[in-house]
Amino acid sequence: MNTPFIKAHFHLLVILFITLATVIAATFSLGELKPSKELDYFDALGEGGMTVMTLVWIGFILLSRPTGKVTNWLFSGLLLMNISMLLDFIDEFIVYPDNSAWLTAIESLPAPVGMIIMSIALYQWHQEQMTISAQLRRTEHVHRDHNLTDFITGLYSAKYMKQQIKHQLLYSKKNNMPFTVMMLDIRQFDQFNRQYSHQQGDNLLREIGQVITMNIRDQDLACRYASDRFVVLFPNATTTLAEVFSWHIENSLANVAFKVGSDQRANYQKITICSKEFDGNQSDYQVLELMNQQMDNTKIKNNKHQDKRVA
Amino acid sequence: MKGYERYDEVLDAQQLLLSLIDLATKRGAHPDKLLKGTKLFSSDMSKKNLAKNGLTCSANTLLTVIENCTKLVKGNEISFLLGRRYFPSQLGLLGQALMNCRHLGDMLRLCQCFQLDCFPLMSLQLKHFNKNSYLIFQSAVGKLSKNQQVFITEFMLSALLGAIKYRCGVLPQLTIHLDYPEVQHIEQYHTHLHMKANIAVHFDQQICMLTIPSEQMYLPFNDSAISLKTVALEQVRQSETRPYATSFIQQLNSYLSQGLLEKGDLSQDNCAQHFGYSSATLKRKLANHQLNYQGVIDAIRSQQAVFQLIVCQHSNEKIADDLYFTDVSNFRKAFKRWTGMTPNSMRAQHCFN
Numbered sequence: 001m002n003t004p005f006i007k008a009h010f011h012l013l014v015i016l017f018i019t020l021a022t023v024i025a026a027t028f029s030l031g032e033l034k035p036s037k038e039l040d041y042f043d044a045l046g047e048g049g050m051t052v053m054t055l056v057w058i059g060f061i062l063l064s065r066p067t068g069k070v071t072n073w074l075f076s077g078l079l080l081m082n083i084s085m086l087l088d089f090i091d092e093f094i095v096y097p098d099n100s101a102w103l104t105a106i107e108s109l110p111a112p113v114g115m116i117i118m119s120i121a122l123y124q125w126h127q128e129q130m131t132i133s134a135q136l137r138r139t140e141h142v143h144r145d146h147n148l149t150d151f152i153t154g155l156y157s158a159k160y161m162k163q164q165i166k167h168q169l170l171y172s173k174k175n176n177m178p179f180t181v182m183m184l185d186i187r188q189f190d191q192f193n194r195q196y197s198h199q200q201g202d203n204l205l206r207e208i209g210q211v212i213t214m215n216i217r218d219q220d221l222a223c224r225y226a227s228d229r230f231v232v233l234f235p236n237a238t239t240t241l242a243e244v245f246s247w248h249i250e251n252s253l254a255n256v257a258f259k260v261g262s263d264q265r266a267n268y269q270k271i272t273i274c275s276k277e278f279d280g281n282q283s284d285y286q287v288l289e290l291m292n293q294q295m296d297n298t299k300i301k302n303n304k305h306q307d308k309r310v311a
Numbered sequence: 312m313k314g315y316e317r318y319d320e321v322l323d324a325q326q327l328l329l330s331l332i333d334l335a336t337k338r339g340a341h342p343d344k345l346l347k348g349t350k351l352f353s354s355d356m357s358k359k360n361l362a363k364n365g366l367t368c369s370a371n372t373l374l375t376v377i378e379n380c381t382k383l384v385k386g387n388e389i390s391f392l393l394g395r396r397y398f399p400s401q402l403g404l405l406g407q408a409l410m411n412c413r414h415l416g417d418m419l420r421l422c423q424c425f426q427l428d429c430f431p432l433m434s435l436q437l438k439h440f441n442k443n444s445y446l447i448f449q450s451a452v453g454k455l456s457k458n459q460q461v462f463i464t465e466f467m468l469s470a471l472l473g474a475i476k477y478r479c480g481v482l483p484q485l486t487i488h489l490d491y492p493e494v495q496h497i498e499q500y501h502t503h504l505h506m507k508a509n510i511a512v513h514f515d516q517q518i519c520m521l522t523i524p525s526e527q528m529y530l531p532f533n534d535s536a537i538s539l540k541t542v543a544l545e546q547v548r549q550s551e552t553r554p555y556a557t558s559f560i561q562q563l564n565s566y567l568s569q570g571l572l573e574k575g576d577l578s579q580d581n582c583a584q585h586f587g588y589s590s591a592t593l594k595r596k597l598a599n600h601q602l603n604y605q606g607v608i609d610a611i612r613s614q615q616a617v618f619q620l621i622v623c624q625h626s627n628e629k630i631a632d633d634l635y636f637t638d639v640s641n642f643r644k645a646f647k648r649w650t651g652m653t654p655n656s657m658r659a660q661h662c663f664n
Contacts, residue, residue: 150386151338157386158498190395198396202337226388227502285497292501296508 009062012075016058019079023086030103031094044092051089054082070128073121080114138213141167141221141233150224152202153209158288161223161231165284168235172280180242182232182275183291184212184249185299189228192269196260204258208269211256215249231291234275242275249273274298314559315427317370317452317600321555322431324366326401327393328373329356331380334392340383348375370431370452370558374459381458387496390462391503394469398477404547405429411540415475416528419446425547426451426557430470432463434561440622444528446471446521447614451558453600461491464519469503471521472510478532482509486522488621489514517617517650517657560600562586568611574635579604613649616642620654621661627654 006013058078065071087107096103133140139155141164148160168179186192186208193201205228212222212230225231234242250273257266274294278287315321322328332353336342342353349372356366380389399406405421405428412418419437422429434451437444448467455463468487476482482505493514500506566585570577582604583593597603612634619625619633631642646654 147385151384159495198392199337225502226496226498227391229498229502288498288501289507292507296505299508 005066006063008067009071012062012072016075016079019083020086023083024090027087027090027094027103030100031096034093034095040092044089047085047089047092051082051085054078054085058082070121070124073117073124077114077116077118077121080110080117082114084108084111084114137218138216138220139222153206153224155209155213155230156221156223158223158225158231161221161225161233162284162288164221164223164233165287168233169278169280169282169284169287171235172278174280176279177236178238178277178279180234180237180239180275180277181287181291182234182242182246182273183225183295184230184232185272185295186228187270187272192267200260204267204269207256207258208253208271211253212249215252216245229295231288237277239275239277242277246273246275272299272302313555314557314562315370315431315555316559316596317374319555320367320369321427322368322370322373323428324356324368326403326428327431328366328368328376330396330401331373331376331389331393332356334389335380335384338384338386338389340380344383345376345379347379373432374452374455377459377462378456381462387465387494387499390465391469391499394466394471395473395503397466397470398474402429404543404550408540408543408547409474410478411535411537411543412532413535413537414529414531415478415523416444418474418478419528421544424556426561427555428547430467431558433467434558434564436565438618438622439525442525443622444523444525445618445622446523447618448519448521449561449564449614451561453560453597453602457491461494464489464491465499468521472504475523479527479530483524483527484509484511486511487513488516488518488520488522490516490519516621518614518621520618559586559596560602563607564611567608568615571608571611571615571634577608609649613646616646616654617650617657620657624658630654 058075061071061074061078065074084107087103087110091104091107143163145160148157148163149155150157165181171177172179186204189201189204192204205224209222209224209230212232216222216232216234219235220237221233223231223233232245234245250271253269253271256269258269259265260267272295274291274297276290276294282290332342332345335345342356346352349368351368351372381387399410402409405425409418409421412421416437419435423435423437426434430451432450432452433448436447436449438447439445448464450460450463472482472485487504487510489512491514494500497506500512504510504512506512563582563586566582567577569575570582579593580590583590586593588596594604597607616630616634619630625633627639627642631639634642636642636645643653646652650657652660
């Protein structure tokens with residue numbers, strides 16, 4: 001498992017460890033063990049389970065979040081709740097002498113405080129999520145599923161696009177609104193790979209993916225199709241509009257000077273773009289099938305065009 | 312000559328295993344998780360250890376890693392990438408020899424002769440009919456899981472198509488029959504295999520094969536140098552210290568199909584004797600590959616029948632006669648048992664395609 005964050009949380013881990021150790025040490029030094037026949041195992045099991053689960057949650061928070069304010073709030077809230085549960089749990093095994101009875105009195109106090117802090121933390125998490133979603137616009141449509149992302153480009157994969165096209169087809173049919181799908185193919189990507197290594201090819205794919213997302217509207221969705229192909233979904237758009245966009249993308253790609261590794265030379269890429277309008281009477285499978293056919297036809301046409309110019 | 316088996320440590324790991332692990336790692340999989348179940352660790356693959364031991368692996372190790380890979384890496388892209396990068400750079404000296412072959416048929420023959428160095432997991436069988444050549448794919452290392460079968464077929468196809476495109480310049484019109492149902496990741500077939508554009512792909516068939524026009528198969532390349540090929544092959548042979556070139560299952564298959572054609576004695580004892588084993592050893596070896604003797608014979612006969620039916624378009628009577636069935640109704644019953652459909656319904660389905 002990749003755990004780049006856990007090292008950065010060293011101080012939080014120390015705090016967690018010291019707090020839990022203090023609580024356990026304090027309770028055991030103040031109280032005495034109960035005789036075993038007085039133990040209520042059923043209760044102990046439930047409370048112990050709750051303690052362990054909150055500890056697991058703390059673990060996941062530390063594993064999956066970078067350092068920062070929201071993480072600190074989440075951590076403190078969960079830690080306070082965990083202290084309450086731990087006190088409750090130890091309570092099952094220990095009786096306190098009368099002069100230490102205050103411990104039982106305050107044992108439930110950290111939990112509500114922790115819950116209030118958790119609520120604040122969740123509110124801030126919500127705000128943070130809104131910011132991240134804004135950054136993800138054009139690459140995500142309402143639905144989120146990290147299993148469908150493409151590892152190389154960071155865009156969503158063809159599977160996600162298929163789902164979105166399915167939704168779009170239903171919507172289009174109901175509201176009688178056409179939508180357009182665009183397919184983009186990098187020219188001579190094989191040659192690039194052979195010349196500069198596949199690692200660089202992967203980098204190029206990522207950069208081109210970014211250029212495409214820069215040139216589309218907020219409601220559009222760009223995904224990686226497969227190999228050197230990308231696919232973009234334009235809801236409520238006709239071919240005319242898509243053609244304007246394809247001109248924009250072509251233009252901006254022509255000005256992207258891709259550098260291979262630390263090489264100074266600029267590498268300009270050319271792409272083949274085609275787009276097609278749909279009215280919602282096809283299946284999602286047909287849409288992609290038709291797009292591929294269109295792409296092949298466009299390629300053949302382009303090649304002929306080039307041959308003519310050479311002749 | 313002895314053939315390699317599923318558990319023999321004879322595969323050059325550098326060629327397939329390492330590049331597979333490399334590709335999967337770059338797509339977010341942990342190398343040790345990829346190697347789970349192989350008794351190997353990623354530290355065994357380090358440069359130092361490789362220089363010391365010269366890593367070889369068994370077909371089973373490779374199959375396990377393939378299975379892990381299909382589960383761990385999202386996107387189903389790896390098999391195609393592995394295939395596209397395979398020829399000629401991954402094949403070393405053999406790649407050089409392949410580059411200097413006279414025509415596609417010549418290249419194919421080399422692939423068959425050096426199965427272990429080229430495509431160790433699947434064997435290629437070449438058949439001709441009318442003006443077409445048919446390349447039939449078959450597992451060379453026994454029973455495969457569905458994931459492994461799809462992965463290896465995709466790898467072989469993209470490697471072969473890559474080589475054809477590289478040597479011929481353009482991809483001719485080809486047809487592919489696949490013996491598994493249509494996959495979810497059809498987009499990879501569109502882009503990597505040029506499905507629709509040049510290649511017609513039929514899923515859910517009873518045979519796995521690639522159809523090439525014979526004319527294309529024997530169209531000479533202009534830039535091949537026979538002398539270079541001879542030198543490269545000589546070097547391959549010299550560096551070859553292993554006594555294996557083809558797989559045991561492959562040898563068994565060709566022995567049995569020859570026997571079926573000539574209507575020879577195909578009892579298990581006779582077959583074991585031919586390979587120099589006792590009947591029990593043969594049985595054990597087959598069990599290692601998760602196969603049984605009658606199953607192997609049935610698979611060969613089924614393949615011959617399907618080929619005659621959909622390619623040669625022979626009548627039931629002719630096929631039954633060629634396969635030495637006593638009558639047509641016996642053939643029809645056997646066919647139904649092998650493929651799950653009657654000869655006539657398969658014929659109808661194929662015409663529809």
